[in-house]
Amino acid sequence: MTLAGAASLADPAQIILKQEEALIRRLCDGENEVFYQLIRPYERRVYATAFAVLRNEADAEEVAQEAFLKAFKHIRQFRGEARFSTWLLHITVNEARMRRRKNHAEVMEAMVDYQDDQGTYIPRDFADWREIPSETLERHEIRQKLAEALESLTQKYREVFVLRDMQHVSIEDTAKALGITTASVKTRLLRARLMLRDLLAPGLGGDWISRPHFAKGSKPW
């Protein structure tokens, strides 16, 4: 074995790919039960992707199930040109978008949504947002604020942000899953991050963390 070959085999990503290829072969040979093993690492990601499009837990769960079933039924059509996870996410995005159209949700938004905004996004001028320890995520109200901020993004930004920054899908795979260019992924990701920063910085920068909220005019004592 060459040094390059040994290095590539030692690469965890390559090992996972090889394992997935073997599982897919077994699945195509009729060992249906290996499908659970194949999808286990992606269950969360598929749900999150569906949720990014639909913003509704029940719909997202149903669409995630549909996407897995579709992947199972069409596994023989998977040619290995993309990673299995990318193919699965592509199915999920399509299923979720179809469901969204079926629900007639925000039809007008969907028609204009997919064009990239031109020009530079100008972030709001806040004082420094001090570093947030990840322990704050234990607090329900912080998670709630993050969810609200995420929901307020339009779909094209939310999809990219959830895949790239929340599910850690590579820029190339995000582009493939969403059917857009890597340049569009980067543009949307930039805007999504800056918009979320603008939405969250005032609260997370101090208001929500250190100071309790009181109704206007009331006193805590």
Next chain:
Amino acid sequence: MVVNCEHVWREITDYLEGEVDPVLGTAMEEHIRECKRCSAVLQGTRNVVELFGDERALEIPLGFSQRLHRRLEAQMPQRRGGAFGWMVAFAAAGLLIAGLAIGRSSAFSQPPMRSEHAAPAVRLPSDLMVVVYDDGKTFHRPGCDVIHDKAHARMIPASEAMRQGFVPCVRCMKEYSGARANLRDLIDQDRYEIAEALERR
């Protein structure tokens, strides 16, 4: 290389991804050190990436995985089992087809329970008066040729004749014959061949 705020904001994603050209990266760092706004933007964007990148930022519904597996199990075909499995499948299909065929055949359809002569009457007017005689098993219209024992004949209501177990005469009261009614029912059920056979009898 000198960069301004707008330039920094445009490149901030690539900067965080570590994908900017080293010369541009150095220029950005120099600018950010001097610019409070850009420093705040960079820090805020980093915080966004860090917070949302945490698994806890998106809660998966409780029991999601179990429900998914249950649905997959319900809709997944059983494992294919080679030649023996195919044989079993063919045998099962054969049995199913045979069962359906038998179920549709005349042997298992509802046959007339009695001969035409013994079939009980149907749709008989209750006030109709009929003739019966003690040794007979049928009831008749008055004047029917089949009445042999005319000395012991008596008139009773048709309903009473039926209650006593008499059946309609196939000659004079065939419109009330149960056998014929069965025939009509069979025709209704598309059992035309059977009906035809009975009719010939």
